[in-house]
Amino acid sequence: MRIAICVKEVPDPTAVKRIDDGSHRLVRSGENTLNPYDRHAIEAAVQIKEGPAPDTEITIVTMAPESAGRSVDRALAQGGDRSVHIADEAAAGSDLLGTARILAAALKRELFDLILLGQQAADSECYVMAGLVAELLEVPCITQAASIELADGSVTVKRQVETGYDTVKAQLPCVVSVSDAINDPRYPPLPAIMGAKRKPHEVVTLAELGIDASTVGAAGAATSVGGLSKPAGRGDTIVLEDDGTAAEQLLAFLVEKKVVA
Amino acid sequence: MAGIAVLCEVQGGDVSRGSIGVLEEAGRSGAALGVPVEAIVCGSGLDDAKLAALGGFGASTVRVADDALLASGIAQPVVDACATAQEAGGYRYWMAAASIMTADAMAGLAARLGAGIVIDAVELHAEGGALVTRRSGLGDSVLAHCGFVSAVGVVVTRANAFAATDGNGGTAPVERFAPSFRAWSQAVALVGHEDAVETGPDISAADVLVAGGRGLGEASGFGQIEELATAFGGAVAATRAVVDAGWYPYSAQVGQTGKTVTPNLYVACGISGAIQHKVGMQGSGTIVAINKDKNAPIFDYADFGIVGDLNAVVPQLTALVKARG
Numbered sequence: 001m002r003i004a005i006c007v008k009e010v011p012d013p014t015a016v017k018r019i020d021d022g023s024h025r026l027v028r029s030g031e032n033t034l035n036p037y038d039r040h041a042i043e044a045a046v047q048i049k050e051g052p053a054p055d056t057e058i059t060i061v062t063m064a065p066e067s068a069g070r071s072v073d074r075a076l077a078q079g080g081d082r083s084v085h086i087a088d089e090a091a092a093g094s095d096l097l098g099t100a101r102i103l104a105a106a107l108k109r110e111l112f113d114l115i116l117l118g119q120q121a122a123d124s125e126c127y128v129m130a131g132l133v134a135e136l137l138e139v140p141c142i143t144q145a146a147s148i149e150l151a152d153g154s155v156t157v158k159r160q161v162e163t164g165y166d167t168v169k170a171q172l173p174c175v176v177s178v179s180d181a182i183n184d185p186r187y188p189p190l191p192a193i194m195g196a197k198r199k200p201h202e203v204v205t206l207a208e209l210g211i212d213a214s215t216v217g218a219a220g221a222a223t224s225v226g227g228l229s230k231p232a233g234r235g236d237t238i239v240l241e242d243d244g245t246a247a248e249q250l251l252a253f254l255v256e257k258k259v260v261a
Numbered sequence: 262m263a264g265i266a267v268l269c270e271v272q273g274g275d276v277s278r279g280s281i282g283v284l285e286e287a288g289r290s291g292a293a294l295g296v297p298v299e300a301i302v303c304g305s306g307l308d309d310a311k312l313a314a315l316g317g318f319g320a321s322t323v324r325v326a327d328d329a330l331l332a333s334g335i336a337q338p339v340v341d342a343c344a345t346a347q348e349a350g351g352y353r354y355w356m357a358a359a360s361i362m363t364a365d366a367m368a369g370l371a372a373r374l375g376a377g378i379v380i381d382a383v384e385l386h387a388e389g390g391a392l393v394t395r396r397s398g399l400g401d402s403v404l405a406h407c408g409f410v411s412a413v414g415v416v417v418t419r420a421n422a423f424a425a426t427d428g429n430g431g432t433a434p435v436e437r438f439a440p441s442f443r444a445w446s447q448a449v450a451l452v453g454h455e456d457a458v459e460t461g462p463d464i465s466a467a468d469v470l471v472a473g474g475r476g477l478g479e480a481s482g483f484g485q486i487e488e489l490a491t492a493f494g495g496a497v498a499a500t501r502a503v504v505d506a507g508w509y510p511y512s513a514q515v516g517q518t519g520k521t522v523t524p525n526l527y528v529a530c531g532i533s534g535a536i537q538h539k540v541g542m543q544g545s546g547t548i549v550a551i552n553k554d555k556n557a558p559i560f561d562y563a564d565f566g567i568v569g570d571l572n573a574v575v576p577q578l579t580a581l582v583k584a585r586g
């Protein structure tokens with residue numbers, strides 16, 4: 001079984017995120033980390049390898065600047081066997097369509113049975129990449145998987161929809177994005193973290209993938225951001241650290257606001 | 262004239278209220294741009310007479326794809342239907358109200374057409390003869406004015422962004438079309454479905470909701486949430502993460518895929534505050550958040566936030582509320 005996992009590097013969730021006024025792009029110069037949602041996709045692949053398909057090879061695929069090597073290592077430490085890192089300055093500024101084109105081109109070079117993604121990127125909260133990538137690969141797609149089962153060349157997924165839970169079955173190869181409730185990702189042990197660097201890393205450019213640079217990146221973007229504005233906020237927020245009296249202070253606040261009689 | 266197509270989702274036999282809200286908003290955009298708006302409906306065994314009523318919400322024509330492959334809410338056959346409609350209609354814009362199916366279908370359509378796609382649009386504006394969305398981002402701290410460079414633009418609007426009215430009672434002609442389905446769209450099928458069962462009190466009607474998320478640690482953590490809810494005389498709500506994990510019933514889920522609630526008081530315990538949760542509860546009167554991570558997005562839209570361990574704060578609060586009687 002060959003599994004590819006698409007992972008994204010995102011700004012550290014603890015950092016204050018900001019969009020640059022000039023380029024209208026997210027400022028990514030601060031601390032970055034592996035998208036937390038993608039850790040669930042890696043764990044799902046590791047569980048397949050530990051369970052029904054021990055001969056599985058897990059490939060980490062990312063499109064990111066070269067500086068994202070640490071996040072790739074983090075993904076490998078969690079259970080990847082090798083990585084494909086698309087790093088090219090012309091990829092900067094890619095929107096969903098451009099990113100999907102790049103990922104699909106990288107995924108097309110090899111025969112993967114299962115392509116896993118996270119439920120969404122923590123920075124953009126877009127949640128639709130799987131649908132774009134599957135269409136470009138011309139393979140079936142199942143999103144927001146709460147469980148995954150593999151049998152006889154097919155994948156069966158339980159997923160939440162507005163009316164309840166669906167069970168959906170698709171032939172492999174298939175693209176699946178996983179819900180953050182599918183598993184509890186384990187933290188990699190120290191030897192795995194140390195060993196990640198020694199796993200095969202492949203860094204590829206757009207040209208090596210046969211991608212016309214004018215169809216991706218800022219040059220090929222299908223969307224444009226013409227300006228930024230500030231939405232109406234909710235108003236004042238009181239936030240306090242609990243020192244043992246927070247519950248009392250909260251109740252006093254609710255009584256004063258007449259929310260509690 | 263290259264107009265606007267709105268994918269109207271059928272849920273439980275009826276076009277969803279969210280879809281109707283977007284259809285009406287598309288009507289306003291279409292009027293400003295001087296282009297017609299058409300409704301695209303996919304399903305199986307659809308009732309044309311019922312669908313004609315979409316004319317009362319701004320559709321000039323209702324185009325219907327009726328096929329067994331479209332019965333199950335699988336997105337890829339819907340991509341094929343939309344692509345077939347696009348070939349005939351040459352639309353400049355596609356729109357849909359966010360749902361599990363429509364977001365996936367619009368993503369697939371954008372990829373097929375080489376069209377730009379904007380997710381989570383909260384406003385639509387006609388500017389300089391083109392559609393420009395307002396896309397809310399970074400925990401709703403910024404509105405990006407997002408337009409399209411591509412010939413076709415695809416917009417998925419945020420759940421609940423556009424409320425539906427009762428319409429003007431008008432009707433529109435209904436025309437059926439036959440989608441050409443791709444092989445890969447037929448390599449995926451619905452094999453089972455469990456309907457959400459309503460258990461416990463109706464959370465949409467509750468005056469106070471105490472909501473629990475993955476921060477509860479395990480299913481039994483809902484015990485203290487239930488006690489606090491009882492002390493307030495309210496009900497219990499939950500996030501998708503804990504519902505998917507089987508800790509609490511689906512009927513208590515708040516958010517994009519779950520219910521939309523507007524209680525006087527919403528107490529979020531161990532909930533990070535992802536956008537898909539927020540859209541279901543941001544209309545609440547007073548929002549309280551208890552979370553041990555001071556950077557959790559929920560604090561950005563809480564009125565009163567406590568950075569702390571819910572296992573300490575929740576029982577204290579329960580005791581205090583009970584003591585007031």
Ligand SMILES: Cc1cc2nc3c(=O)[nH]c(=O)nc-3n(C[C@H](O)[C@H](O)[C@H](O)COP(=O)(O)OP(=O)(O)OC[C@H]3O[C@@H](n4cnc5c(N)ncnc54)[C@H](O)[C@@H]3O)c2cc1C
Pocket residue numbers: 006007008009026035037038061062063064094095096097099103116117118119120121122123124125126127128129130223377378379380381396397398399407
């Ligand atoms: C606040 C904000 C709003 C945005 N809104 C839009 C928008 O409306 N339309 C638009 O076209 N672009 C948008 N973007 C840009 C978009 O985030 C980037 O194009 C990004 O490269 C790809 O989309 P995503 O991460 O948002 O996808 P998602 O659909 O959120 O990502 C889902 C999954 O896709 C995989 N994935 C995503 N990116 C990569 C990658 N680089 N390498 C490998 N795997 C990856 C991961 O598994 C991830 O969990 C936005 C960006 C920001 C910061």
Ligand SMILES: Cc1cc2nc3c(=O)[nH]c(=O)nc-3n(C[C@H](O)[C@H](O)[C@H](O)COP(=O)(O)OP(=O)(O)OC[C@H]3O[C@@H](n4cnc5c(N)ncnc54)[C@H](O)[C@@H]3O)c2cc1C
Pocket residue numbers: 119120127144180360361473474475476477499500501502503514515516517518519520530531532533534535536537538541551552553554557569570571572
């Ligand atoms: C298409 C789509 C639809 C979705 N629909 C919905 C929906 O309808 N409803 C919904 O809720 N989500 C929905 N989601 C999922 C959503 O994006 C989040 O994944 C989910 O809301 C996270 O749930 P959570 O806050 O319980 O878990 P987490 O994000 O894991 O947050 C847990 C929080 O608990 C805190 N915590 C941990 N321990 C403690 C402690 N002892 N004391 C205090 N705090 C603690 C942590 O700091 C953390 O902030 C949807 C996602 C997608 C992509």
